[in-house]
Amino acid sequence: xxxxxxxxxxxxxxxxxxxxxxxxxxxxxxxxxxxxxxxxxxxxxxxxxxxxxxxxxxxxxxxxxxxxxxxxxxxxxxxxxxxxxxxxxxxxxxxxxxxxxxxxxxxxxxxxxxxxxxxxxxxxxxxxxxxxxxxxxxxxx
Amino acid sequence: xxxxxxxxxxxxxxxxxxxxxxxxxxxxxxxxxxxxxxxxxxxxxxxxxxxxxxxxxxxxxxxxxxxxxxxxxxxxxxxxxxxxxxxxxxxxxxxxxxxxxxxxxxxxxxxxxxxxxxxxxxxxxxxxxxxxxxxxxxxxxxxxxxxxxxxxxxxxxxxxxxxxxxxxxxxxxxxxxxxxxxxxxxxxxxxxxxxxxxxxxxxxxxxxxxxxxxxxxxxxxxxxxxxxxxxxxxxxxxxxxxxxxxxxxxxxxxxxxxxx
Numbered sequence: 090x091x092x093x094x095x096x097x098x099x100x101x102x103x104x105x106x107x108x109x110x111x112x113x114x115x116x117x118x119x120x121x122x123x124x125x126x127x128x129x130x131x132x133x134x135x136x137x138x139x140x141x142x143x144x145x146x147x148x149x150x151x152x153x154x155x156x157x158x159x160x161x162x163x164x165x166x167x168x169x170x171x172x173x174x175x176x177x178x179x180x181x182x183x184x185x186x187x188x189x190x191x192x193x194x195x196x197x198x199x200x201x202x203x204x205x206x207x208x209x210x211x212x213x214x215x216x217x218x219x220x221x222x223x224x225x226x227x228x229x230x
Numbered sequence: 231x232x233x234x235x236x237x238x239x240x241x242x243x244x245x246x247x248x249x250x251x252x253x254x255x256x257x258x259x260x261x262x263x264x265x266x267x268x269x270x271x272x273x274x275x276x277x278x279x280x281x282x283x284x285x286x287x288x289x290x291x292x293x294x295x296x297x298x299x300x301x302x303x304x305x306x307x308x309x310x311x312x313x314x315x316x317x318x319x320x321x322x323x324x325x326x327x328x329x330x331x332x333x334x335x336x337x338x339x340x341x342x343x344x345x346x347x348x349x350x351x352x353x354x355x356x357x358x359x360x361x362x363x364x365x366x367x368x369x370x371x372x373x374x375x376x377x378x379x380x381x382x383x384x385x386x387x388x389x390x391x392x393x394x395x396x397x398x399x400x401x402x403x404x405x406x407x408x409x410x411x412x413x414x415x416x417x418x419x420x421x422x423x424x425x426x427x428x429x430x431x432x433x434x435x436x437x438x439x440x441x442x443x444x445x446x447x448x449x450x451x452x453x454x455x456x457x458x459x460x461x462x463x464x465x466x467x468x469x470x471x472x473x474x475x476x477x478x479x480x481x482x483x484x485x486x487x488x489x490x
Contacts, residue, residue: 116344116362117474118324118482140471142332147487161487163473168345168361168465194322197486 115218116166117142122191122201126226130160130200134184139177141166146180146188146202162188162202169216184208191223265393266428269351271464272456274343275433290433292453298440299447304415311413318481326476326483332469334363336385336409337402338422338438341454348464356391356398361464369400378403378418385409387422400424417444432458 132150144164149157164170167177180186185208190200203223206212217223276291300308318325334340341347345361356369367386374390381388381404391400402422410416420442429435433455440450473485 116327116329118319118327120319120322120324121482121484123322138471141467142329142469142472142474145473159487161484163484166345166362166467168467171465193484199484199486 119191119201119217119219121193121195122223123194124191124223126192126224126228127189127203128192128200129227129229130162130188130190131229132160132186132188134180134182134186135159136182137177137180139167141168143167144170146186146205148186148188158198160188160190160198160200162190162200162205164202165216165218173214173216175213179207179213180205189225189227265351266396267351268349268356268398268426268428268434271346271348271459271462272343272434273346273459273462275455275457290429290455292435292437292455295452296450298412298414298450300414300445301447304445308412308414315413324482326474326480329363330472330474330476330482332363332472334365334385335360336365337367337387337405337411338424338440338452339409339411340365340367340386341424341436341438343454343456345467346459346462346464347456359464361467363469364467367402369398375401375403383407383418391424396427398424398426400426411440414450415445416440416442419444429455434458 130148130150132148134146135149136145136147138145138147144167146162146164148160148162150160152158167175187206188200188202189204190202193199193201201217201223202215203217203220203225204212204214214220276288298308315325329335335342340360341358343360347361348359350357350359354371354373356371358367358369359365365386367389369389369391371391371393376388383404383406385406387402387404389400389402391398393399400423402424403420404418405416405420405422407416407418420440423439423441425435425437427435427437436454436456438452438454440446440452475483475485477483
């Protein structure tokens with residue numbers, strides 16, 4: 090069997106195995122987000138919305154022409170975030186943060202937060218169900 | 231005996247009675263020696279759909295879930311819904327589930343414990359709380375089940391239970407027909423039977439059997455396992471600001487940037 094075919098079969102096998110073994114438990118679908126690429130947003134926090142069912146990070150991001158573009162970054166349930174160490178006081182308005190997001194498919198300035206680098210440089214992942222299904226390409230916005 | 235001399239003995243009797251009452255109440259609120267102590271926080275454990283692959287099978291992980299043996303007309307309904315959900319998600323336009331409206335899962339889906347659960351054993355009742363949506367169900371112990379017509383349908387229904395040795399045996403009726411489990415239609419005749427028992431000191435199983443003479447050809451069995459979380463206290467969960475909504479086509483959408 091040629092190597093490429095072996096690789097394809099192996100990849101399909103891995104996908105099936107992951108589907109069978111990964112606890113894909115989510116109350117809300119994240120299918121509205123692009124699973125094939127990510128954006129890296131560097132911006133200033135205007136609001137850190139600490140709510141259920143999901144938290145949100147509101148960011149003003151500087152465009153290449155110097156103008157500001159506002160992005161809403163959807164996060165997971167604050168219960169899930171707390172269980173992996175997130176706290177409501179980790180981000181406040183005015184902080185400069187970097188967020189790796191899966192952009193929404195509609196093209197609106199919205200993304201699903203996968204990882205945030207806080208103002209103090211600490212990098213924190215978000216407990217997104219099936220996070221590995223989002224391919225990280227990290228295009229800088 | 232003068233009134234003053236009576237004060238001492240009467241006071242002693244009152245204090246003793248009070249203490250005895252307290253002791254009795256305390257004893258009733260604690261699980262008895264014969265009843266397993268399942269009070270505490272639990273997380274879903276061993277979620278391995280299909281249960282395929284090699285390696286020795288872990289006996290604390292329940293067997294694979296089987297699909298419901300729905301009667302043809304209901305199977306058609308379930309399959310149509312599942313296909314619609316799958317196709318919509320593949321297009322990046324998922325159908326809005328009840329959760330999008332902050333509507334809780336209800337029974338028996340809440341026992342799937344997407345978030346941790348807490349079990350409380352008290353006198354005459356076992357209470358189960360699921361952290362997500364703060365779902366609460368009350369299992370009334372050693373009471374007769376009502377007739378289905380006497381129960382107003384709801385999300386958690388009317389549950390009665392009893393301890394049979396080490397197993398808490400529960401029967402639930404009165405689940406609203408729009409409260410669906412795995413997209414399977416059910417009738418008001420549905421009965422959910424559960425057998426909760428420890429399979430090890432730290433692993434609890436809930437063996438669920440769903441009966442519905444209207445929609446099912448035969449009972450549908452599902453088993454969930456949970457692992458103790460000795461240091462975890464359930465968090466509050468309030469659907470405070472839901473920016474997701476269903477549009478006029480029933481698709482899940484998100485409110486962009488309200489108030490920044």
